[in-house]
Amino acid sequence: MSDFKKQHPIAGVSQxxxxxxxxxxxxxxxxxxxxxxxDGYFLYFLAAGLGISLFGGIxxxxxxxxxxxxxxxxxxxxxxxxxxxxxxxxxxxxIDITEGLLQRLFSLVKVEIKTAGGGTETATIRAxxxxxxxxxxxxLRSDTSKNEDPDSLQGIENGEEAKDEITASWKLSKKDLxxxxxxxxxxxxxxxxxxxxxxxxxxxxxxxxxxxxxxMLPGFNDVTIYIVLILGIIIVSWLLSFxxxxxxxxxxxxxxxxxxxxxxxxxxxxxxVTVPFDRIQAVxxxxxxxxxxxxxxxxxxxxxxxxxxxxxRSIVLAPFIEKNSLPDFFHExxxxxxxxxxxTFPPKRSRxxxxxxxxxxxxxxxxxxxxxxxYGWMSLLLIPVLSMLGWLRFKDAGLGIDGDTLRMRFRTxxxxxxxxxxxxxxxxxxxxxxxxxxxDIKSLEVTVASGSGGMNFKIVDLDNTENYSIYKWINKDxxxxxxxxxxxxxxxx
Amino acid sequence: xxxxxxxxxxxNAIKAWTLNALLYGLLWFVPAGFYAVIAIGVHSDxxxxxxxxxDWVLFAALFIIGLFIYLMxxxxxxxxxxxxxxxxxxxNGIDTLRGIIIRKRTIIPINRVQxxxxxxGPVYRKFELASVAISTAATTHExxxxxxxxxxxxxxxxxxxxxxxxxxV
Numbered sequence: 027m028s029d030f031k032k033q034h035p036i037a038g039v040s041q042x043x044x045x046x047x048x049x050x051x052x053x054x055x056x057x058x059x060x061x062x063x064x065d066g067y068f069l070y071f072l073a074a075g076l077g078i079s080l081f082g083g084i085x086x087x088x089x090x091x092x093x094x095x096x097x098x099x100x101x102x103x104x105x106x107x108x109x110x111x112x113x114x115x116x117x118x119x120x121i122d123i124t125e126g127l128l129q130r131l132f133s134l135v136k137v138e139i140k141t142a143g144g145g146t147e148t149a150t151i152r153a154x155x156x157x158x159x160x161x162x163x164x165x166l167r168s169d170t171s172k173n174e175d176p177d178s179l180q181g182i183e184n185g186e187e188a189k190d191e192i193t194a195s196w197k198l199s200k201k202d203l204x205x206x207x208x209x210x211x212x213x214x215x216x217x218x219x220x221x222x223x224x225x226x227x228x229x230x231x232x233x234x235x236x237x238x239x240x241x242m243l244p245g246f247n248d249v250t251i252y253i254v255l256i257l258g259i260i261i262v263s264w265l266l267s268f269x270x271x272x273x274x275x276x277x278x279x280x281x282x283x284x285x286x287x288x289x290x291x292x293x294x295x296x297x298x299v300t301v302p303f304d305r306i307q308a309v310x311x312x313x314x315x316x317x318x319x320x321x322x323x324x325x326x327x328x329x330x331x332x333x334x335x336x337x338x339r340s341i342v343l344a345p346f347i348e349k350n351s352l353p354d355f356f357h358e359x360x361x362x363x364x365x366x367x368x369x370t371f372p373p374k375r376s377r378x379x380x381x382x383x384x385x386x387x388x389x390x391x392x393x394x395x396x397x398x399x400x401y402g403w404m405s406l407l408l409i410p411v412l413s414m415l416g417w418l419r420f421k422d423a424g425l426g427i428d429g430d431t432l433r434m435r436f437r438t439x440x441x442x443x444x445x446x447x448x449x450x451x452x453x454x455x456x457x458x459x460x461x462x463x464x465x466d467i468k469s470l471e472v473t474v475a476s477g478s479g480g481m482n483f484k485i486v487d488l489d490n491t492e493n494y495s496i497y498k499w500i501n502k503d504x505x506x507x508x509x510x511x512x513x514x515x516x517x518x519x
Numbered sequence: 520x521x522x523x524x525x526x527x528x529x530x531n532a533i534k535a536w537t538l539n540a541l542l543y544g545l546l547w548f549v550p551a552g553f554y555a556v557i558a559i560g561v562h563s564d565x566x567x568x569x570x571x572x573x574d575w576v577l578f579a580a581l582f583i584i585g586l587f588i589y590l591m592x593x594x595x596x597x598x599x600x601x602x603x604x605x606x607x608x609x610x611n612g613i614d615t616l617r618g619i620i621i622r623k624r625t626i627i628p629i630n631r632v633q634x635x636x637x638x639x640g641p642v643y644r645k646f647e648l649a650s651v652a653i654s655t656a657a658t659t660h661e662x663x664x665x666x667x668x669x670x671x672x673x674x675x676x677x678x679x680x681x682x683x684x685x686x687x688v
Contacts, residue, residue: 330656449630451628451631452627452631452655452656452657452658453625453626453627453628453631453655453657453658453660454625454626455623455624455625455626456623456624456625457621457622457623457624458621458622458623458624459620459621459622460620463622473655473657473658474657475655475656475657476657479657479658480655480656480657480658481657497624497626500612500626500628501609501611501612501614501626501628502611
């Protein structure tokens with residue numbers, strides 16, 4: 027594939043839609059302002075905006091060229107400012123193939139190619155046929171060292187086939203999908219967003235509507251309106267989170283080939299994510315509060331190389347999986363990440379600190395609540411709850427080292443078990459405040475690369491001797507330094 | 520028990536940080552100044568002299584708090600910060616210890632280092648200092664205020680160590 031290629035024209039439409047999506051909030055605000063004054067000149071604004079984005083879409087498509095040339099993905103684009111984006115094959119971290127609704131109508135796919143590190147750009151090819159995308163993926167994934175040897179063409183072909191062969195698969199059953207949706211913890215988050223939004227809806231809740239309701243419904247008063255409002259928020263946000271989980275994890279499939287994991291998921295938008303094994307920075311098993319009692323949780327992998335705008339920089343490997351089946355799952359899909367046993371726990375003298383800690387932020391609020399709200403003293407009831415959380419955190423905190431693998435377990439609200447390789451640890455940090463110094467304990471924080479930044483795993487109040495042994499373990503001389511995915515740049519400008 | 524890292528940063532760091540704090544610390548007087556301007560502005564319509572509009576007790580309180588923070592940052596903290604800053608570069612990793620109240624100790628394994636560079640602002644240049652910034656795939660760590668020569672040497676040492684480790688494959 028050495029000639030420059032163009033995308034399918036649908037790419038232009040897709041870009042227009044993306045522009046509209048990105049400016050959705052601006053549009054909504056404009057609509058509100060526009061409808062409030064009747065002049066209608068805002069319509070011209072809207073038309074102009076749409077015109078510009080149409081122009082951008084069409085000419086963006088017109089000028090977009092891509093090709094794979096000498097181990098590089100080369101993209102030329104830009105209407106006024108010409109941009110040449112060259113991504114070297116061995117820097118590519120993740121290749122995402124997405125079938126959006128629009129793309130599906132024309133049996134096309136969107137390809138996103140991501141490299142490591144902050145500030146690097148994601149190469150997005152908005153619309154090409156599935157076959158082209160597969161070809162592109164294979165070409166970008168093929169081993170460069172093999173390609174340099176022109177004699178063994180046959181060998182490559184065979185090697186390629188062996189590479190693409192699926193050696194293990196896992197899928198999320200419909201039943202589990204529904205369970206996952208039921209137990210998803212997202213709804214708390216959505217509820218708080220909805221709560222904030224409903225505060226903005228005060229225009230809607232004015233005297234007239236309230237009076238209208240008073241007449242319509244018997245037994246309607248100030249207290250019931252709050253109860254109804256809160257119940258409404260809870261139900262709506264729960265429904266949203268339920269649907270969100272169903273839509274994003276519908277028909278979730280995980281396949282393993284020789285070098286990579288392939289994830290396919292989604293209802294309206296089919297996502298197809300490829301994660302090579304040598305790009306995995308860490309593995310996490312997260313047990314949500316609702317899921318933990320049933321013995322279920324979620325498996326994530328951290329991978330470097332997502333754009334900064336993206337919220338989740340982790341890739342879901344299994345949206346809903348039984349804890350007991352984890353060893354098998356790891357054995358099949360992440361053989362390098364077998365779980366070591368926990369052998370280090372925070373010492374007894376940290377227990378009270380653990381129990382107290384969640385209360386610290388809350389205590390100053392109590393007098394305020396007491397003073398401001400009737401029944402504000404009820405907030406005192408939260409102290410045992412928070413202390414309980416602290417105690418659980420103490421009970422759950424732990425770590426274990428086996429050879430080059432570190433396992434850390436900790437709880438914020440959900441319980442997380444992180445499994446990391448020593449050669450993926452970007453830095454270790456010991457933190458000690460004066461109170462900890464007195465008790466001879468420190469907090470340990472380990473950072474791995476994830477997305478364009480890092481992800482931290484922290485266990486507070488560990489014994490000093492143990493802390494230092496982990497510190498030494500991180501700092502240990504490496505007998506056989508592993509080959510790096512993110513290589514060294516001397517940077518001696 | 521692990522030993523603390525052996526090396527200290529340059530003594531001039533204290534002077535440089537003091538100067539820095541004296542320059543940028545003027546921000547601490549903003550609340551007092553802001554209050555005075557607002558009070559005078561609001562009062563400007565009334566016939567009484569302008570200074571009657573200002574609550575001088577409040578102004579003094581804001582000013583004194585500002586001054587206190589200003590002096591602390593300029594004269595106390597740089598010294599403490601210097602005392603607490605230690606670092607060491609070995610074949611395996613870069614070890615730093617810092618923090619006035621909360622002590623933080625960071626280890627960066629050598630073969631996680633992506634690049635090193637030296638940095639120098641105007642104040643550092645005046646005192647012939649430079650800082651060394653070490654970047655990994657996740658974070659950037661800075662060893663502040665070394666004299667230029669040491670900084671350059673350190674940068675070269677780290678870069679050589681990294682090359683050695685990486686070419687051992």
